[in-house]
Amino acid sequence: MADTDKIKLLFVDDDPVTASILQRSGENKGYYCQVIQSPLKVVAHIEQQGADMVITDLRMPDMNGFELLTQIRSQWPDIPVVVMTGHSSVENAVQAMKLGAADFIKKPFDFDELDLIIQRNLEAIRLRDENRQLKKQIKRSNNRYGMIGSSNAVKTLFVQMEKIAEASCNVIINGESGTGKELVARALHEYSSRAQQPLIVVDCGALSDTLLETELFGHEKGAFTGAIQRKTGLMEQSSGGTLFLDEISNISDTMQTKLMRAVDSQSITRVGSTESISIDLRIIAASNRDLQLMVEQEEFRHDFYYRLNVVSIDVPPLSARREDIPLLVKYFLKKLSIQYKKYYTGFDAESMVRLINAEWSGNIRQLRNQIERCAILSDDMELYWGGHEVQNPRVNRDEKKRVQFVFEDDQLMTLEQLEYHYIEEVLRTTDGAKTKAANLLGIDKTTLWRKLQRYNKNSENY
Structure with missing residues (x-):
């Protein structure tokens, strides 16, 4: 060299x-x-x-x-x-x-x-x-808005986002769970004229009606038991910026009515007050359910829906952009390398094919979860993924070596014999790594060593 x-x-x-x-x-x-x-x-x-x-x-x-x-x-x-x-x-x-x-x-x-x-x-x-380098890649054309992909589905999404970002109108984002709806909402805010003002995220599905009302509209001191001081609501706090209402399909008819009035008048009234406060607010709403279908089935107010649905964006599921999976895998592995201070070369070819062809009901969120699990469990730089049902990639890597005990009536084992054979199999799957084997068995290394000694086996042979 x-x-x-x-x-x-x-x-x-x-x-x-x-x-x-x-x-x-x-x-x-x-x-x-x-x-x-x-x-x-x-x-x-x-x-x-x-x-x-x-x-x-x-x-x-x-x-x-x-x-x-x-x-x-x-x-x-x-x-x-x-x-x-x-x-x-x-x-x-x-x-x-x-x-x-x-x-x-x-x-x-x-x-x-x-x-x-x-x-x-x-x-x-x-x-x-x-x-x-990862941060530079995010800025490239196939990583615009912090979103990874170069498929036609993602390119269409980018075009929609470019057109909508500068418009200060309300938006509904449709998409399955885990597709990145919040990421789209953040991008629409960050690339808009409101970018210097706050973006506030509200998970509507996590709050009851009463709590959601006080969170959004605020309250005056003494408005209800426990209201010991005035509270500024999130709609007032986000004035000038964007309010992102996630899972909006979960709010009640009553709450929809109150929000619709606020959107129409661009003003709110705190709970316990009669004073109207002007706001300048853009609302981006998201749902993993079909809001239009809910309107048709009278499960969501049509007048509120049309106030929000000035324009809509459909975030494609992972099944519609499978060609982006290798890019997503590479992106997540680079982030995980930094997070866990380990270097990963990627997945073997067969695993990558399985990742591309798998059903991802949880979309990108589920894909990332599976990649992270493989990264944590693997001792190798090259990772393996055997499918959704596989919990330990290393143990399942060679299907021919799976643990299987067959019992014949005249060849039953004692518990001690069965324990020995199982310990022997676990040691084989860990390539003799006793600490890792002990962890898988749920015992400490000393206990494992004593068991091997009791079986009169030379533990150094594993």
């Missing part, structure tokens, strides 16, 4: 013997190492040649490690700095970390110990860069 392709470490130490040992040890590990004995030359060196990481002594003439750390962090905040010293103390460690040091190590140390710190910080850099 050429030096330009290697990780570039810059060691700063005024002791030439220590500096030479560090350089030789680092090069033996495959790093491209450079040594500077004077901290005063470090800034010029980084400006000219750069560095992926700086490892500096703390006590040096002319400039100490704290001063150098501060200078590097102010000019190159993305370059991690590890501080090393033979005069370690808790105070020094705390001060270094407060100044932005990536880590702290005490002399003398084994280079393997330092190498672990280097690797940990390089992984953090990789995750940081992936996070930045």
Whole structure:
């Protein structure tokens, strides 16, 4: 590997013997190492040649490690700095970390110990860069409005959103649960002329009529038992901006009437008051039920429906945009890599086919849940998904190796024998990882070891 392709470490130490040992040890590990004995030359060196990481002594003439750390962090905040010293103390460690040091190590140390710190910080850099790249991808054409997709269904949705965003009219968003209706509502607000004003979200299905009324309209002090002070309602708080009423199909006929009057007059009256308060409000409503059908069946007020349904947007279900699933999988795995600090290469080909062809009644929300479950349970960078019924991807990866006990009348087992065979099978599925096997069995590792000893089995053979 050429030096330009290697990780570039810059060691700063005024002791030439220590500096030479560090350089030789680092090069033996495959790093491209450079040594500077004077901290005063470090800034010029980084400006000219750069560095992926700086490892500096703390006590040096002319400039100490704290001063150098501060200078590097102010000019190159993305370059991690590890501080090393033979005069370690808790105070020094705390001060270094407060100044932005990536880590702290005490002399003398084994280079393997330092190498672990280097690797940990390089992984953090990789995750940081992936996070930045992810944010850039979100801004691309197939990730507009924070929504992932390039299918015709999503492109049609984007066109609708572009036309509606700037209009200050009320909107109804139709779509199944988990399709991203709230994401659409937020995008309509953020790309509208009301973007600098608040967007307030209300889950209508989670509140009773009485509570919903006081939340939306507010109340005066003493309006009812427990009203110890005046409360400004959410409609008043969101004036100038947008009020997003999620699951609006759940509100009662009475509440629909009150909301309709407020929408018509652009004014509200707090509970317990007679004073009318003017508001300037755009309402975006969403439902996972067919509101038009509810109107036809007289389950939803037609006059309120038409006040809200100036324009409507239909968010496609995942079944109508299966070609977007690979993009969604990639997006979620990148986010999960950052969240769990693990790297995933993706799903194997067969799993990806299953993901694309599966029925997703919960849509994107359900897809993300399944991807996260696979990521948490997997020990490998490549993930496996066997279907909705699979709870442990690793155990079910090879269908031929499923645990199956067949009992013949003349070959019944004792409980101890049955326990042994089951433990043996769990150890096989975990590739001999006793800690993981113990967790799956619901026992601690010591108990597992004792059971294996009792069966006169050599536990090292698993």
